[in-house]
Amino acid sequence: METNLLFFLFFPSLPLSLFLLLPFSSSQIMQGFVSLDCGGSESFTDDIGLDWTPDNKLTYGEISTISVVNETRKQYTTLRHFPADSRKYCYTLDVISRTRYLLRASFLYGNFDNNNVYPKFDISVGATHWSTIVISDANIIEMRELIFLASSSTVSVCLSNATTGQPFISTLELRQFNGSIYYTQFEQQFYLSVSARINFGAETDAPIRYPDDPFDRIWESDSVKKANYLVDVAVGTEKVSTNVPILVNRDDVPPVKVMQTAVVGTNGSLTYRLNLDGFPGNAWAVTYFAEIEDLSPNESRKFRLVLPGQPEISKAIVNIEENAFGKYRLYEPGFTNLSLPFVLSFKFAKTPDSSKGPLVNAMEINKYLEKNDGSPDVEAISGVLSHYSSANWTQEGGDPCLPVPWSWIRCSSDPQPRIISILLSGKNLTGNIPSDITKLVGLVELWLDGNMLTGPIPDFTGCMDLKIIHLENNQFNGVLPASLANLPSLRELYVQNNMLSGEVPPHLLSKDLILNYSGNTNLHKQSRIKSHMYIIIGSAVGASVLLLATVISCLVIHKGKRRYYEKDHIVSAVPTQRPDSWKSDDPAEAAHCFSLAEIETATNNFEKRIGSGGFGIVYYGKLKEGKEIAVKVLRNNSYQGKREFSNEVTLLSRIHHRNLVQLIGYCREEENSILVYEFMHNGTLKEHLYGTLEHGRSINWIKRLEIAEDAAKGIEYLHTGCVPVVIHRDLKTSNILLDRQMRAKVSDFGLSKLAVDGVSHVSSIVRGTVGYLDPEYYISQQLTDKSDVYSFGVILLELISGQEAISNESFGLHCRNIVQWAKLHIESGDIQGIIDPLLGSNYDLQSMWKIAEKALMCVQPHGDMRPSISEVLKEIQDAISIEKEAETLREGNSDEASRNSFQSSMNIGSMDLGRAESFLSIDESIAQPTAR
Numbered sequence: 001m002e003t004n005l006l007f008f009l010f011f012p013s014l015p016l017s018l019f020l021l022l023p024f025s026s027s028q029i030m031q032g033f034v035s036l037d038c039g040g041s042e043s044f045t046d047d048i049g050l051d052w053t054p055d056n057k058l059t060y061g062e063i064s065t066i067s068v069v070n071e072t073r074k075q076y077t078t079l080r081h082f083p084a085d086s087r088k089y090c091y092t093l094d095v096i097s098r099t100r101y102l103l104r105a106s107f108l109y110g111n112f113d114n115n116n117v118y119p120k121f122d123i124s125v126g127a128t129h130w131s132t133i134v135i136s137d138a139n140i141i142e143m144r145e146l147i148f149l150a151s152s153s154t155v156s157v158c159l160s161n162a163t164t165g166q167p168f169i170s171t172l173e174l175r176q177f178n179g180s181i182y183y184t185q186f187e188q189q190f191y192l193s194v195s196a197r198i199n200f201g202a203e204t205d206a207p208i209r210y211p212d213d214p215f216d217r218i219w220e221s222d223s224v225k226k227a228n229y230l231v232d233v234a235v236g237t238e239k240v241s242t243n244v245p246i247l248v249n250r251d252d253v254p255p256v257k258v259m260q261t262a263v264v265g266t267n268g269s270l271t272y273r274l275n276l277d278g279f280p281g282n283a284w285a286v287t288y289f290a291e292i293e294d295l296s297p298n299e300s301r302k303f304r305l306v307l308p309g310q311p312e313i314s315k316a317i318v319n320i321e322e323n324a325f326g327k328y329r330l331y332e333p334g335f336t337n338l339s340l341p342f343v344l345s346f347k348f349a350k351t352p353d354s355s356k357g358p359l360v361n362a363m364e365i366n367k368y369l370e371k372n373d374g375s376p377d378v379e380a381i382s383g384v385l386s387h388y389s390s391a392n393w394t395q396e397g398g399d400p401c402l403p404v405p406w407s408w409i410r411c412s413s414d415p416q417p418r419i420i421s422i423l424l425s426g427k428n429l430t431g432n433i434p435s436d437i438t439k440l441v442g443l444v445e446l447w448l449d450g451n452m453l454t455g456p457i458p459d460f461t462g463c464m465d466l467k468i469i470h471l472e473n474n475q476f477n478g479v480l481p482a483s484l485a486n487l488p489s490l491r492e493l494y495v496q497n498n499m500l501s502g503e504v505p506p507h508l509l510s511k512d513l514i515l516n517y518s519g520n521t522n523l524h525k526q527s528r529i530k531s532h533m534y535i536i537i538g539s540a541v542g543a544s545v546l547l548l549a550t551v552i553s554c555l556v557i558h559k560g561k562r563r564y565y566e567k568d569h570i571v572s573a574v575p576t577q578r579p580d581s582w583k584s585d586d587p588a589e590a591a592h593c594f595s596l597a598e599i600e601t602a603t604n605n606f607e608k609r610i611g612s613g614g615f616g617i618v619y620y621g622k623l624k625e626g627k628e629i630a631v632k633v634l635r636n637n638s639y640q641g642k643r644e645f646s647n648e649v650t651l652l653s654r655i656h657h658r659n660l661v662q663l664i665g666y667c668r669e670e671e672n673s674i675l676v677y678e679f680m681h682n683g684t685l686k687e688h689l690y691g692t693l694e695h696g697r698s699i700n701w702i703k704r705l706e707i708a709e710d711a712a713k714g715i716e717y718l719h720t721g722c723v724p725v726v727i728h729r730d731l732k733t734s735n736i737l738l739d740r741q742m743r744a745k746v747s748d749f750g751l752s753k754l755a756v757d758g759v760s761h762v763s764s765i766v767r768g769t770v771g772y773l774d775p776e777y778y779i780s781q782q783l784t785d786k787s788d789v790y791s792f793g794v795i796l797l798e799l800i801s802g803q804e805a806i807s808n809e810s811f812g813l814h815c816r817n818i819v820q821w822a823k824l825h826i827e828s829g830d831i832q833g834i835i836d837p838l839l840g841s842n843y844d845l846q847s848m849w850k851i852a853e854k855a856l857m858c859v860q861p862h863g864d865m866r867p868s869i870s871e872v873l874k875e876i877q878d879a880i881s882i883e884k885e886a887e888t889l890r891e892g893n894s895d896e897a898s899r900n901s902f903q904s905s906m907n908i909g910s911m912d913l914g915r916a917e918s919f920l921s922i923d924e925s926i927a928q929p930t931a932r
């Protein structure tokens with residue numbers, strides 16, 4: 001079979017002749033395989049027998065050669081990279097419509113640009129955002145795989161939106177599947193994005209792929225930690241293998257070699273934890289079992305799958321031999337639609353009456369990725385393109401509007417964007433205006449001036465939104481169509497310097513319109529009709545107004561807003577000043593100003609000291625009306641001017657949130673700067689974690705999660721609810737206070753400087769507490785909200801471990817810092833090693849992992865890699881719901897064995913992909929046909 005591979009790649013300086021059709025013959029054996037060596041220079045066959053084709057006939061993009069230790073595969077010694085601009089760069093591959101494919105893109109950075117920031121950019125398939133490629137190690141290959149049903153004869157893969165570094169690509173591979181493999185009933189609306197494909201009990205670290213797998217799927221070895229961080233392996237997990245061929249009986253199942261190895265939980269269970277890229281989401285998940293051990297007649301192997309939070313699933317029992325109707329035969333139960341979290345902890349646990357532990361050979365988990373159908377104007381614009389197929393601007397590839405529009409198009413921001421502007425001035429266009437242009441119903445601006453277009457001006461009544469039409473400096477003939485006058489929005493019409501003839505339609509002249517029809521020798525105004533208003537016929541004045549109009553409309557377009565030439569809109573396009581809520585002088589809002597005498601009375605002359613911190617000492621007090629207060633006496637140098645002080649305090653007292661300690665008032669007398677806060681009965685979080693035994697050190701995991709949730713809500717409010725944004729700068733466990741109900745509030749936020757509105761950072765003297773201080777802030781002195789996220793990450797680690805942020809003893813020899821210590825453990829999968837022993841076993845491992853992973857994200861060295869506090873909050877809330885469910889399970893531990901088989905239960909009936917929680921329903925599922 002002859003496969004044509006089209007590279008449609010867009011590069012600004014590309015000569016026309018470079019868009020090539022590169023035909024190549026694929027060998028008989030690899031029908032439907034395309035293996036593209038990006039940046040390569042010659043075709044070659046690799047060690048495993050794959051034929052690679054270079055994209056070297058293209059002179060756009062740039063190629064780089066890299067060298068990475070222990071990576072000798074030729075396709076990974078080169079790559080192609082693209083400018084980090086606002087455009088998209090697409091490869092378009094030929095496919096057979098109605099056929100399923102595996103699409104694989106890989107990225108080995110190899111520090112090709114000697115840049116100290118790693119690239120981050122987006123990859124899309126057609127109009128659908130596929131993934132964001134984030135390089136975090138120069139020597140590790142990032143890989144993305146997608147399974148799709150081709151709906152047309154090409155598929156385009158585009159790189160765009162470089163947020164750091166330059167977009168690049170190492171390989172692009174297409175593998176055609178056979179028959180109904182990976183059929184799902186959602187495949188018209190969803191792609192399957194591959195998250196995990198694991199070969200359990202693998203004999204080496206090497207993945208199994210072609211030629212063992214005829215479709216060249218890559219089955220990762222479970223012995224490689226990198227494979228989705230497959231960690232938390234149960235004690236007693238052992239590898240088993242056989243040489244007996246496994247009867248797989250179908251074309252699409254795992255290769256026999258994958259099925260010949262497995263793991264067995266000799267102590268009764270197999271447990272794993274796995275990171276699922278792109279999740280939470282809806283999954284297509286299948287496990288592959290084959291009995292490959294010789295069990296004696298009195299032995300049995302029966303087990304259940306246990307997923308946290310999904311008790312329904314564990315009702316079904318697997319008995320491989322029975323389910324597969326014999327030994328060495330495949331049994332492949334699966335879920336076609338299952339909601340899964342990012343961190344998946346799963347367990348296969350033997351039933352009490354089983355003599356052998358569970359066994360698993362392989363599994364696959366794919367995420368449903370919703371397709372974006374793209375612009376509804378695709379068909380019309382393709383018609384336009386077909387007229388000019390040799391011009392480089394027709395070859396940009398991908399969707400006209402998504403993820404970013406072609407260079408000569410502008411689109412609306414609707415989910416299904418419409419083309420609103422065509423900008424083809426001076427492109428040497430010849431012939432008639434393609435009639436397909438008039439099918440672009442959303443068109444607002446049309447720029448076709450300065451071409452060599454001939455023929456009549458078409459009827460634009462299909463484009464009722466047209467506002468601006470530039471047809472000047474062409475060779476149009478015929479009349480100026482009267483239908484133009486019917487366009488309700490038309491404001492500017494330029495047809496000068498053409499070969500139009502006849503009369504200017506009177507309705508056009510009477511319209512409120514900028515109209516230029518000069519330079520058309522045979523085009524006349526009907527003499528009796530008086531023109532109104534803005535008719536400009538090539539006079540000097542007219543020309544300058546025209547110029548002005550053009551300049552203004554370009555400026556408006558340039559702003560990227562969907563705004564067009566309309567006088568009042570131009571004004572509104574200027575960003576409106578945000579009202580500065582800090583500057584209000586409304587005395588009603590001011591904080592209460594206490595006299596020193598009042599304070600002295602309230603605190604009984606500063607009798608009871610309840611705390612101290614970086615900013616000063618805190619005393620207990622009680623106001624006359626009985627309200628309890630905390631009085632913070634600031635160190636002398638905290639604030640200089642009295643005016644500044646009261647200003648600042650006024651601002652802070654306006655911040656009200658149930659998770660922020662309320663500032664009630666202040667006192668500024670005799671060199672004293674005093675702040676008066678609401679009193680918090682249960683002291684600081686620090687005391688509860690490490691303090692005296694008076695407080696009992698007894699807060700359990702769910703309580704800790706709730707405290708984290710409260711604090712995160714307070715911080716979120718500072719970051720997102722205040723104008724300007726307030727950055728706390730000194731978050732720590734001693735600044736998280738607990739009220740009577742043990743709900744947490746954040747304190748001391750007022751004492752940080754306020755962030756400058758509209759700027760992402762403010763430079764100021766580094767201030768904070770050792771152990772909590774964002775290293776990036778420390779180095780750069782650039783303070784952002786992500787500095788608070790760092791400190792919050794440290795707090796989360798303290799909540800998990802019950803260890804202080806800095807310690808000389810706790811963390812081992814070379815480590816004083818909780819971050820380094822926790823990172824070491826968490827990244828190697830050993831979370832048990834850091835969990836506070838005081839928590840006992842009263843926590844759910846999955847919720848613990850959730851928090852641990854998020855905490856690590858928070859303490860990433862670079863701010864832009866850290867999540868926002870809102871994301872952290874969401875994760876905490878998820879952990880709380882997991883924990884609550886687990887708690888109920890721990891209490892009412894009724895694991896009633898069910899008669900249902902695993903098979904029937906696993907074939908899920910719920911098909912609502914939109915809903916996050918689509919759990920199994922046994923009744924429904926029995927009625928459903930099997931998944932595969």
Ligand SMILES: *[C@@H]1O[C@H](CO)[C@@H](O)[C@H](O)[C@H]1NC(C)=O
Nearest residue numbers: 011012013014015392393407
């Ligand atoms: C097409 O080619 C012209 C002339 O070489 C160049 O100026 C223009 O930028 C190219 N346009 C695109 C979209 O590549």
Ligand SMILES: *[C@@H]1O[C@H](CO)[C@@H](O)[C@H](O)[C@H]1NC(C)=O
Nearest residue numbers: 068069070071072139140205
């Ligand atoms: C490269 O491979 C050699 C030999 O297998 C091994 O000793 C070495 O640690 C590897 N280096 C890296 C950076 O992986």
Ligand SMILES: *[C@@H]1O[C@H](CO)[C@@H](O)[C@H](O)[C@H]1NC(C)=O
Nearest residue numbers: 122129132161162163403404
């Ligand atoms: C570009 O990437 C940034 C960061 O990943 C993302 O927030 C933004 O939505 C992306 N823009 C587009 C047009 O996809």
Ligand SMILES: *[C@@H]1O[C@H](CO)[C@@H](O)[C@H](O)[C@H]1NC(C)=O
Nearest residue numbers: 029177178179214215251252
């Ligand atoms: C595809 O399916 C056909 C028939 O179903 C089979 O003969 C062929 O070997 C299959 N191809 C591969 C690569 O498995």
Ligand SMILES: *[C@@H]1O[C@H](CO)[C@@H](O)[C@H](O)[C@H]1NC(C)=O
Nearest residue numbers: 234235236237265266267268
């Ligand atoms: C696992 O089983 C082995 C023997 O079957 C036993 O020695 C060992 O203590 C068990 N380990 C655990 C953690 O149960």
Ligand SMILES: *[C@@H]1O[C@H](CO)[C@@H](O)[C@H](O)[C@H]1NC(C)=O
Nearest residue numbers: 016391392425426427428429
């Ligand atoms: C248009 O055509 C002329 C003559 O054929 C050529 O000189 C010019 O470079 C072309 N312009 C563009 C933008 O392709």
